[in-house]
Amino acid sequence: MAQKNRRQRRLEQGRRARAQRTQDAQRGRGGSDHRRERRRRRAAWAGVAVLVIVIAAITLPLVLTSSSPSSSPSSAGGTTSAPHLSSHTLLTLPAASAVVQQGGVGWVTDDLRNLLLRFDPATGKVEHSVQLAGRPVAMVLAGGQLWVADAVDNQVVEVDPATLTIERSVAVPAGPTSLAVLDGDVWVASLQASDVTPIDVRTGTAGTPDAVSAGAVRVAAGYGSLWVTGTANVLTRATPADSVTGIRQQTVTVGQGPIGVATGQGAVWVANAAGGTVSAVSPSSMAVTQTLHVGGDPLTVAVSGAKVYVGDGTAQTVRTVSPAPMSQKLAIGTGPRVLVPVAGGVWAGGSNPGRVVAVAQAHG
Numbered sequence: 001m002a003q004k005n006r007r008q009r010r011l012e013q014g015r016r017a018r019a020q021r022t023q024d025a026q027r028g029r030g031g032s033d034h035r036r037e038r039r040r041r042r043a044a045w046a047g048v049a050v051l052v053i054v055i056a057a058i059t060l061p062l063v064l065t066s067s068s069p070s071s072s073p074s075s076a077g078g079t080t081s082a083p084h085l086s087s088h089t090l091l092t093l094p095a096a097s098a099v100v101q102q103g104g105v106g107w108v109t110d111d112l113r114n115l116l117l118r119f120d121p122a123t124g125k126v127e128h129s130v131q132l133a134g135r136p137v138a139m140v141l142a143g144g145q146l147w148v149a150d151a152v153d154n155q156v157v158e159v160d161p162a163t164l165t166i167e168r169s170v171a172v173p174a175g176p177t178s179l180a181v182l183d184g185d186v187w188v189a190s191l192q193a194s195d196v197t198p199i200d201v202r203t204g205t206a207g208t209p210d211a212v213s214a215g216a217v218r219v220a221a222g223y224g225s226l227w228v229t230g231t232a233n234v235l236t237r238a239t240p241a242d243s244v245t246g247i248r249q250q251t252v253t254v255g256q257g258p259i260g261v262a263t264g265q266g267a268v269w270v271a272n273a274a275g276g277t278v279s280a281v282s283p284s285s286m287a288v289t290q291t292l293h294v295g296g297d298p299l300t301v302a303v304s305g306a307k308v309y310v311g312d313g314t315a316q317t318v319r320t321v322s323p324a325p326m327s328q329k330l331a332i333g334t335g336p337r338v339l340v341p342v343a344g345g346v347w348a349g350g351s352n353p354g355r356v357v358a359v360a361q362a363h364g
Contacts, residue, residue, distance in 0.1 A: 083320060085330040085345075086362040089355050090121045096349030096356050098139035099340050100146070107146060107161065108349060108356055109136035116148060116164060121358070130164040132157065140179045140186060143201035147186045149176040156188055158204055172197050173209050182221040183240070189219040189228060196226060196238055196247065210247045212236055222263025223283040229258040235270050235281055252286045254279040260311075260339075264303030265322065271298040271310055278310055278321050292321050302339035302346050309346045309359065311336030318348055318359050332357045 090106065097111040106121045109132075116136060117129040134153035139146060145167065146159040154174050158167040175192030185198040185207070194216050195209035215230025226238040226247070234251040235258060241248055257274025267280040267289065278298060280290035297314035308322040317329040318336060334350030334357060345360030 082325050083327040084362050085318065085320070085327055085359055087318070087330055087332050087348075087357050087359045089124075089333070089357050090347065091119050091124050091126070091356040093117070093126075093354045093356075095351040095354040096334075097137050097337060097351070098148070099338055099347050099349035099356055100139055100141050101340060101342060101347060102141055102161075105161075106347070106356065107139065109139055109148060110354065111135045111137055111151075112351075112354070116146070116159060118161070118164060119356075121356075128164050130159070130166065132166075133169075137177055138179045140181055142181045142186050143184075145201065147179060147199070147201075149179055149188060151176055151191075154190075156186065156199060168204050170199050170204055170206050172199075172206055178216075178218040180219045180221040180226060182226060187219055187221065187226055189216040191215075191217055194230065196228060198240070208246070210238070212238060213249060214251055218259055218261050220261045220263050220268070222268065225283070227261050227263060227268050229261050229270060233258060233272075235261065235268065235279070237283075237286065250286055252281055252288060254281065254288060255291065259299050260301040262301045262303050262308075262339075265306060265308065269301045269303065269308055269322075271301040273297050273299050273313075278308075280322070290322075292326070294319070294321060294326070300336050300339045300348075302341050304341035304346050305344070307345075307361070309339055311339050311348055311350075313337065313350075316350070316352075318346070320361070327361075330359065332359065 093110050095110050095112040096108050098109040100107050106119050108117050114132045115129050116132055117126050119126045134150035136148045137151045138149040146161050148157045155169045155171050157169050172188045173190040173193030173195040175190050176188045177191045178189040180187045188197045194212055196212055196216055197209040198207040212228050214232040214234045214236050216228050218229045220227045228236040228238055233256055235254050237250040238247040254270045255272025255275035255277040257272055258270045259273045260271035262269050268283055270279040276295045278292040278294055279288050282289050296312040298310045299313040300311035302309050307320045310321050311318050313335045316335050317331050319329045320327040332348055334355040335352050336348040336350045338349045340347045348357045
C-alpha cells in the first residue's frame with residue numbers, strides 16, 4: 001500500500017512538472033511576441049523619423065528661397081532679421097530693355113517700339129524720344145554720349161543724351177547684346193559672332209574683334225579686365241593687350257547657364273539662370289569663392305554700394321544676396337532684364353509688363 005501511494009505521488013508530481021513546463025513555455029512565447037512587437041514598433045517609428053528628415057531636406061530649400069521667412073540664422077546661433085526691400089515704379093512703357101541714369105535724368109530703350117526715351121524719374125514724364133532703326137537691347141554712357149546696341153542691324157549707335165540726336169552708327173560683329181566701358185573704349189559683346197569688339201569713344205571707330213572661346217552674351221568691366229558670360233558654364237576674363245596680341249583669356253567654371261555679370265565688392269558676380277545660383281569669383285585667384293543658392297531664374301546682377309542685387313526674370317523679383325543674410329524677394333511687377341546701380345539701390349528695367357522700377361532697402 002505504501003509503495004502504491006509513493007507511485008501515485010510521483011505520477012502526480014510528474015503531471016505538475018509537465019504542466020509547469022508547459023506554462024513556462026507559453027510565458028516564454030508570449031515574452032518573445034511582446035519583444036517582437038516592441039521591435040516592430042521601434043522600427044516603424046524609425047521609418048517615420050527618416051521620412052520626416054527626407055521631407056525636411058526637400059522642402060527646406062523652398063522655404064529658404066521663398067519670400068515668407070522674416071529671419072535667418074546668424075553666426076552666433078541665434079536669428080538675424082533678414083533685410084527687406086521697397087520699390088516704386090518710375091516709368092511704365094511697353095518694354096524696358098536697357099536703362100541708364102545720370103544727374104537726375106533717366107534714359108530707357110524700348111525694344112518693342114524701337115525707341116530711345118529720356119524721362120524724369122521724379123515725375124515719370126517722358127521728355128523726349130527718338131526712333132531707332134533696329135532693336136535696341138543694351139546701352140551705356142561713355143565720353144558724355146549714349147551708346148546703344150542694335151541687335152538687328154549689327155551696329156552701335158552714338159546718341160547725344162540732351163537732344164537725342166543720332167551722331168553716328170558703328171558697324172560691329174553680328175548680334176550685339178551687351179556693352180561695357182573700359183579704358184576709354186566701349187566694348188561690345190556679340191552673341192552670334194562670339195566676339196568682343198572695342199569702340200574708341202573719341203573717334204567712334206571700331207577696333208579689331210576678338211573671338212571669345214566660350215562665347216559672348218554679357219560683358220562687364222572691372223579690375224582692369226572684361227568679364228564675359230557666354231554659351232558654356234564658364235566666366236571668361238578677357239584682358240586687352242595690344243592690337244597685335246589682342247586679348248588674353250582665362251576661364252573659370254561657374255554655375256549652370258551663366259548670364260548676368262557685374263563687378264564690385266572685391267569680386268565678379270555671375271547670375272547662373274539655369275542653376276538658380278549666384279557665383280562670386282575672385283579677380284586675383286580666378287576661383288569661385290562663394291556659391292549662393294537663390295533658386296528661380298536669376299538673370300541679372302548688379303553691385304550698388306556695399307550690396308549685390310539679383311533679379312529673377314520669371315518670378316519678377318529682386319533681392320540682395322550680399323552681404324549676408326539675403327533679403328526677402330521683392331515682387332516688382334516686371335521681369336527684370338537689367339539692373340542699374342543708383343544711390344541707395346538699383347533701377348530695374350523689365351518687360352511683361354514694361355516698367356522702370358526703383359528698388360532700395362526699406363527703413364523702419
